[in-house]
Amino acid sequence: MGKLDGKVALISGGARGQGAVEASVFAREGAKVVFGDIRDDEGKKVEAAIRAEGGDAVYVHLDVSMEADWQRAVRTAVDRYGKLDVLINNAGIVIPRVPIDERTAEEWDRVMAVNAKGVFLGTKHAIPAMRQGGGGSIVNISSVAGIGQSLHQEPAYAASKGAVRSTPRTASAATPCTRVRSTRRWCTARCPIRRSSAGGFSVCRSDGWGPWRRS
16 A cells, blocks of 8 residues: 555656656555656656556646646646645756856746746645645745755755745645645755644744744
8 A cells, every 4th residue: 555545646847857756656655646847758758657667647748837837737637536635846947057147137037937936836726626625735845045055056046946945834824724735845855744633734844843823
């Protein structure tokens, strides 16, 4: 029996790297997985590999900066599997580091569109589906760059991951009593989520576990 039997997950940035591993592990643990990316050929190969191992997964084209793509991805999960339990906002990009006074506005906007806006759009469209299904979990992949460990980081990337870091608290505070959990996870360390025996939720923060509360 898998740890995720009966769960339905949506994962962005799933065509390679960490996202592809997440899709494979979720499927191996019994989840039904919808995962997306802009690298369609690579994504379809990951889908085929998961299915060859007996997993249940489907790849969709997902540009996380495009709202219509998110709407289609969430609808695929609900139409195909009947619900959505988990969203992993994994997609992210980094560009070559240059002094900030040499960074163009177009380059800055591109990083923000994927790393920050993508998390917003995924969260926005996952919450109604999760609410309809009785609750769910949203996990946003952040980075130590977002907590000030950015001396050698590219400025746009660090700023975008700071936005990712703040999103779970604001999302949770703005959607109380929906049984939807939103948290962040550093890409360099585990950051789990858990439910208390009393039915409340605990959120993993940089300073340890703490109860969910309004900001």
